Amino acid sequence: MNKRKEWMKNLLGVILVAVFLFPVYWMIITAFKTQTEIFQSPPTFFPKEFQISSFITILQGGDITQYFMNSVIISSLATLLVLLLAVPSAYGLARFKIRGIKTMLLIYLVTQMLPATVVLTPLFIVFNNLNLLNSYWGGPVLATSTLGIPFSVLLLRTFFIGIPKELEEAAKIDGCSRLRAFLQVIIPISIPSIVVCGAISFFFAWGDLIYSITFNRNQDLWPLTAGIYNAIGRYGIEWNNLMSFATISVIPVIIIFILLQKHLVEGLVSGSVK
Known part of the structure; x- marks a missing residue:
């Protein structure tokens, strides 16, 4: 009976994974299809004529290289900013008695x-007054950081609460200050959760579209997502070119997830286990 339940759970898990990954699979195979095969009825689930001309067309255009570098710069800066602000903030909320902390967490x-869309207008006014529009920092970095910081603070605070205070007290006995104990004791223990926050923040920034095109009118600074949006009008109904563009844009995300899979899983569950 137990084996049957285990088998049913595994089958359900495989079905759910297949459902969620099917759009990604369809995007990739569409990139390798010809225009004729894309609109063929009934649709084919594997290219009959495996072609890479759409990738060649995209790469020869030259714009995707600039878009890719912009995405790397924006995502890296946003991730760095999130970690620099969220890690000490979460530690302070976990270790110190702060008046109104429940209200702060609720916010x-x-x-x-x-x-x-709710915060676009206020952010636009603020960035315009600070002369931060049409730059890396103006919209893409600072705006996407507003998504990563709250998530990171909430996750890391839960993890820091679960770390025994005795570790810091032992470090203080050995002559460490609170700051040194935080840097040399707490941070190394928290690496899995910090990696999760960094990865999620990177994904937020990498997938951003609305902030980039709203706060940045200079297309030379647009990321890949905005490049795909721009390519829709350029390539029209050439879906294999568009899917090639999209496939290239998700490759870094897939690589990062595969390389950090162990830390991501460990970090997501560590905050809930004391």
Whole structure:
């Protein structure tokens, strides 16, 4: 009976994974199809004529290289900013008695529920007054950081609470200050959770579209997502070219997830286990 239940759970898991990954699979195979095969009825689930001309067309255009570098710069800066602000903030909320901490955490939760369209106008006014529009920092980095910081603070705070205070007290006995104990004791223990926050923040910034095109009118600074949006009008109904563009854009995300899979899983569950 137990084996049957285990087999049913595994089967259900495989079905759910297949359902969620099917759009990615369809995007990739469409990139290798010809225009004729794409609109063929019934559709084919594997290219009859395996071709890479769409990738050649995209790469020869030259724009994708600039878009790719912009995405790397924006995502890296946003991730760095999130970690620099979220890690010490989460530690402070976990270790110190702060008046109004419940209200503060509630505000963090509310910001996670707000759609991007709600904050576009206020952010645009702020960035315009600070002369930060049409730059890397103006919209893409600072705006996407507003998504990663609340998530990271909430996750890391839970993890820091689960770390015994005795570790820091032992470090203080050995002559460490609170700052040194935080850097040399707490941070190494927290690496899995910090990796999760960094990866999620990177994914937020990498997949951003609305902030990039709203706060940045200079197309030379657009990321890959905005490049795909721009390519829709350029290539029209040439879906294999568009899917090639999209496939190239998700490759870094897939690589990062595969390389950090162990840390991501460990970090996501570590905050809930004391």
